[in-house]
Amino acid sequence: MEIVQLWQLFHQPLKQFVINRTGDPIAADDIVQDTFIKIHLNIKNLRDEEKIKPWVYQITRNAIIDYYRRERSFEELPFNLPSTEEEIEISTQLASCIKPMIEQLPLKYREALTITELQGYTQVELSMQLGIFLSGAKSRVQRGRLKLKELLLACCHVNKDLLGHIQDYEIKGPLQTESCTSSCNCNL
Structure with missing residues (x-):
């Protein structure tokens, strides 16, 4: 299956999937874009095209986890840290x-x-x-x-x-x- 076909088939459902998990439509666009880059780079490794949907969603879940890991590095420190x-x-x-x-x-x-x-x-x-x-x-x-x-x-x-x-x-x-x-x- 070509990347253009995958985009047409999965773009909107993946975007909604990501929005439901992040609550952020702008971040969802970035995550979906990252997902499709990973799909494009790794599509040759997919052996069974019948398993493309779970494969695509697993890549998306991993991209969401990566997003939260990056976001966590910018969190503010709690107010009541020990000071003395x-x-x-x-x-x-x-x-x-x-x-x-x-x-x-x-x-x-x-x-x-x-x-x-x-x-x-x-x-x-x-x-x-x-x-x-x-x-x-x-x-x-x-x-x-x-x-x-x-x-x-x-x-x-x-x-x-x-x-x-x-x-x-x-x-x-x-x-x-x-x-x-x-x-x-x-x-x-």
């Missing part, structure tokens, strides 16, 4: 607990937090990777964060200022609670 050396040290110490505590979560929340918080993917990319709706991905991340917070607070008292900066923490008494292992699985 003491705040940075305290945050770093508490951060050593996060990965082991994520490992204690049920699989669907562990998977969502690992992909978004530890691997740095967006919730949109999470939804595409897991094949679920964006609302489901957002829900898993939010519920996972709440469960993670419960685990952390079961092990430690965390004191924050009015802006949400962590001022101090203290490991709770005997570290044997229902939701907390004997060492909280962290390096405090």
Whole structure:
């Protein structure tokens, strides 16, 4: 199949597909253009023309993921980043607990937090990777964060200022609670 035929057949459906996932018609034009460049460069590698539609849509999904990765590099930093050396040290110490505590979560929340918080993917990319709706991905991340917070607070008292900066923490008494292992699985 020639690239002109592919353009006529897939241009409009792909553009709508991309708009539905990005909400940005201008970005959709760029993503679709990138998709057709990749199709043109790789069409010779397609062995079964009956599989052209899933092949084209897979290239498009990858182009959407690439778009979000590029966009993420321009995001502004959150307002409440730790600012003093003491705040940075305290945050770093508490951060050593996060990965082991994520490992204690049920699989669907562990998977969502690992992909978004530890691997740095967006919730949109999470939804595409897991094949679920964006609302489901957002829900898993939010519920996972709440469960993670419960685990952390079961092990430690965390004191924050009015802006949400962590001022101090203290490991709770005997570290044997229902939701907390004997060492909280962290390096405090």
